[in-house]
Amino acid sequence: MSARSGWLAVSTLSAATVCAAGAFDVPAADRAQADLRSVESFAQIADATQRSAALFTEAGKVILHPRCVNCHPATDRPLQGDGGQPHEPPVRRGKYGHGVPALRCATCHTTANYDAVGLPGHSGWRVAPAAMAWEGRSLGQICAQLKDPAKNGGRKLSAIVEHMRDDSLVGWAWAPGAGRRPAPGTQARFGALVEAWVKTGAVCPAP
Numbered sequence: 001m002s003a004r005s006g007w008l009a010v011s012t013l014s015a016a017t018v019c020a021a022g023a024f025d026v027p028a029a030d031r032a033q034a035d036l037r038s039v040e041s042f043a044q045i046a047d048a049t050q051r052s053a054a055l056f057t058e059a060g061k062v063i064l065h066p067r068c069v070n071c072h073p074a075t076d077r078p079l080q081g082d083g084g085q086p087h088e089p090p091v092r093r094g095k096y097g098h099g100v101p102a103l104r105c106a107t108c109h110t111t112a113n114y115d116a117v118g119l120p121g122h123s124g125w126r127v128a129p130a131a132m133a134w135e136g137r138s139l140g141q142i143c144a145q146l147k148d149p150a151k152n153g154g155r156k157l158s159a160i161v162e163h164m165r166d167d168s169l170v171g172w173a174w175a176p177g178a179g180r181r182p183a184p185g186t187q188a189r190f191g192a193l194v195e196a197w198v199k200t201g202a203v204c205p206a207p
């Protein structure tokens, strides 16, 4: 129980520091508009191949965001913070991503954000499988592995679109709780970009 009160103290402190900096004063709707371009704004690119790669590059503002990458680590250990530092305490993936029996994610992460202590939460909180690692990879590399059924959980491209657009664990990135910077735009706008990318041939930007 002593380890638990230790991290509570630390995370309360970091949440307070971030809020004091006033990073969250801009209304959410305005921020969403400015931070992620809409599908329509790519209409002037006549060539479908170029448009497709440009749409994915825009979606990459979300994909490469720490709110996503922290859960798609290259090792067994999730990441934390905007700098993607290794998770403290040093938890491990375990067989299904929920942690190891001695220290499961749900020991700390509950079914919802716990704002009083700056602890994120969701009923499906777990780390992505190793095959879906994004940490340290370029957007072109992530694009290629997203299209590969051997690496993307056997998904067709339509299922990738649905997952990005509708999955509530993905959606957590836009409602990450107090003191945590959300992913740019909205999940709907991001989903539309990914859908338009698939419709234009799912072209990947250069690796």
Ligand code: HEC
Pocket: 004, 007, 008, 011, 014, 066, 067, 068, 070, 071, 078, 079, 080, 081, 087, 088, 089, 091, 092, 093, 097, 098, 099, 100, 103, 104, 105, 106, 107, 108, 109, 118, 119, 120, 125, 126, 127, 180
């Ligand atoms: C002993 C408690 C504890 C356990 C167990 C734990 N975490 Fe955490 N985790 C935390 C705390 C506290 C934070 C918030 C730290 C911060 O953001 O400064 C956090 C933050 C995170 C973040 C950062 C989210 C973001 O982008 O801001 C991820 C990802 C994460 N945990 C994943 C996991 C996963 C996956 C597991 C299980 C394998 C797990 N954690 C187990 C305490 C824990």
Ligand code: HEC
Pocket: 062, 063, 067, 068, 069, 071, 072, 097, 124, 125, 126, 127, 128, 129, 132, 145, 146, 151, 152, 153, 160, 163, 164, 169, 170, 171, 172, 173, 183
């Ligand atoms: C709390 C951890 C967590 C967060 C945050 C998270 N993911 Fe994931 N992600 C997972 C897990 C676990 C899986 C595996 C689920 C499955 O296959 O059903 C996954 C799988 C995926 C997949 C399936 C295909 C593949 O190759 O990766 C996509 C796409 C994806 N996530 C996108 C995102 C995006 C985009 C974000 C940020 C907006 C995000 N995720 C944030 C844990 C997370």
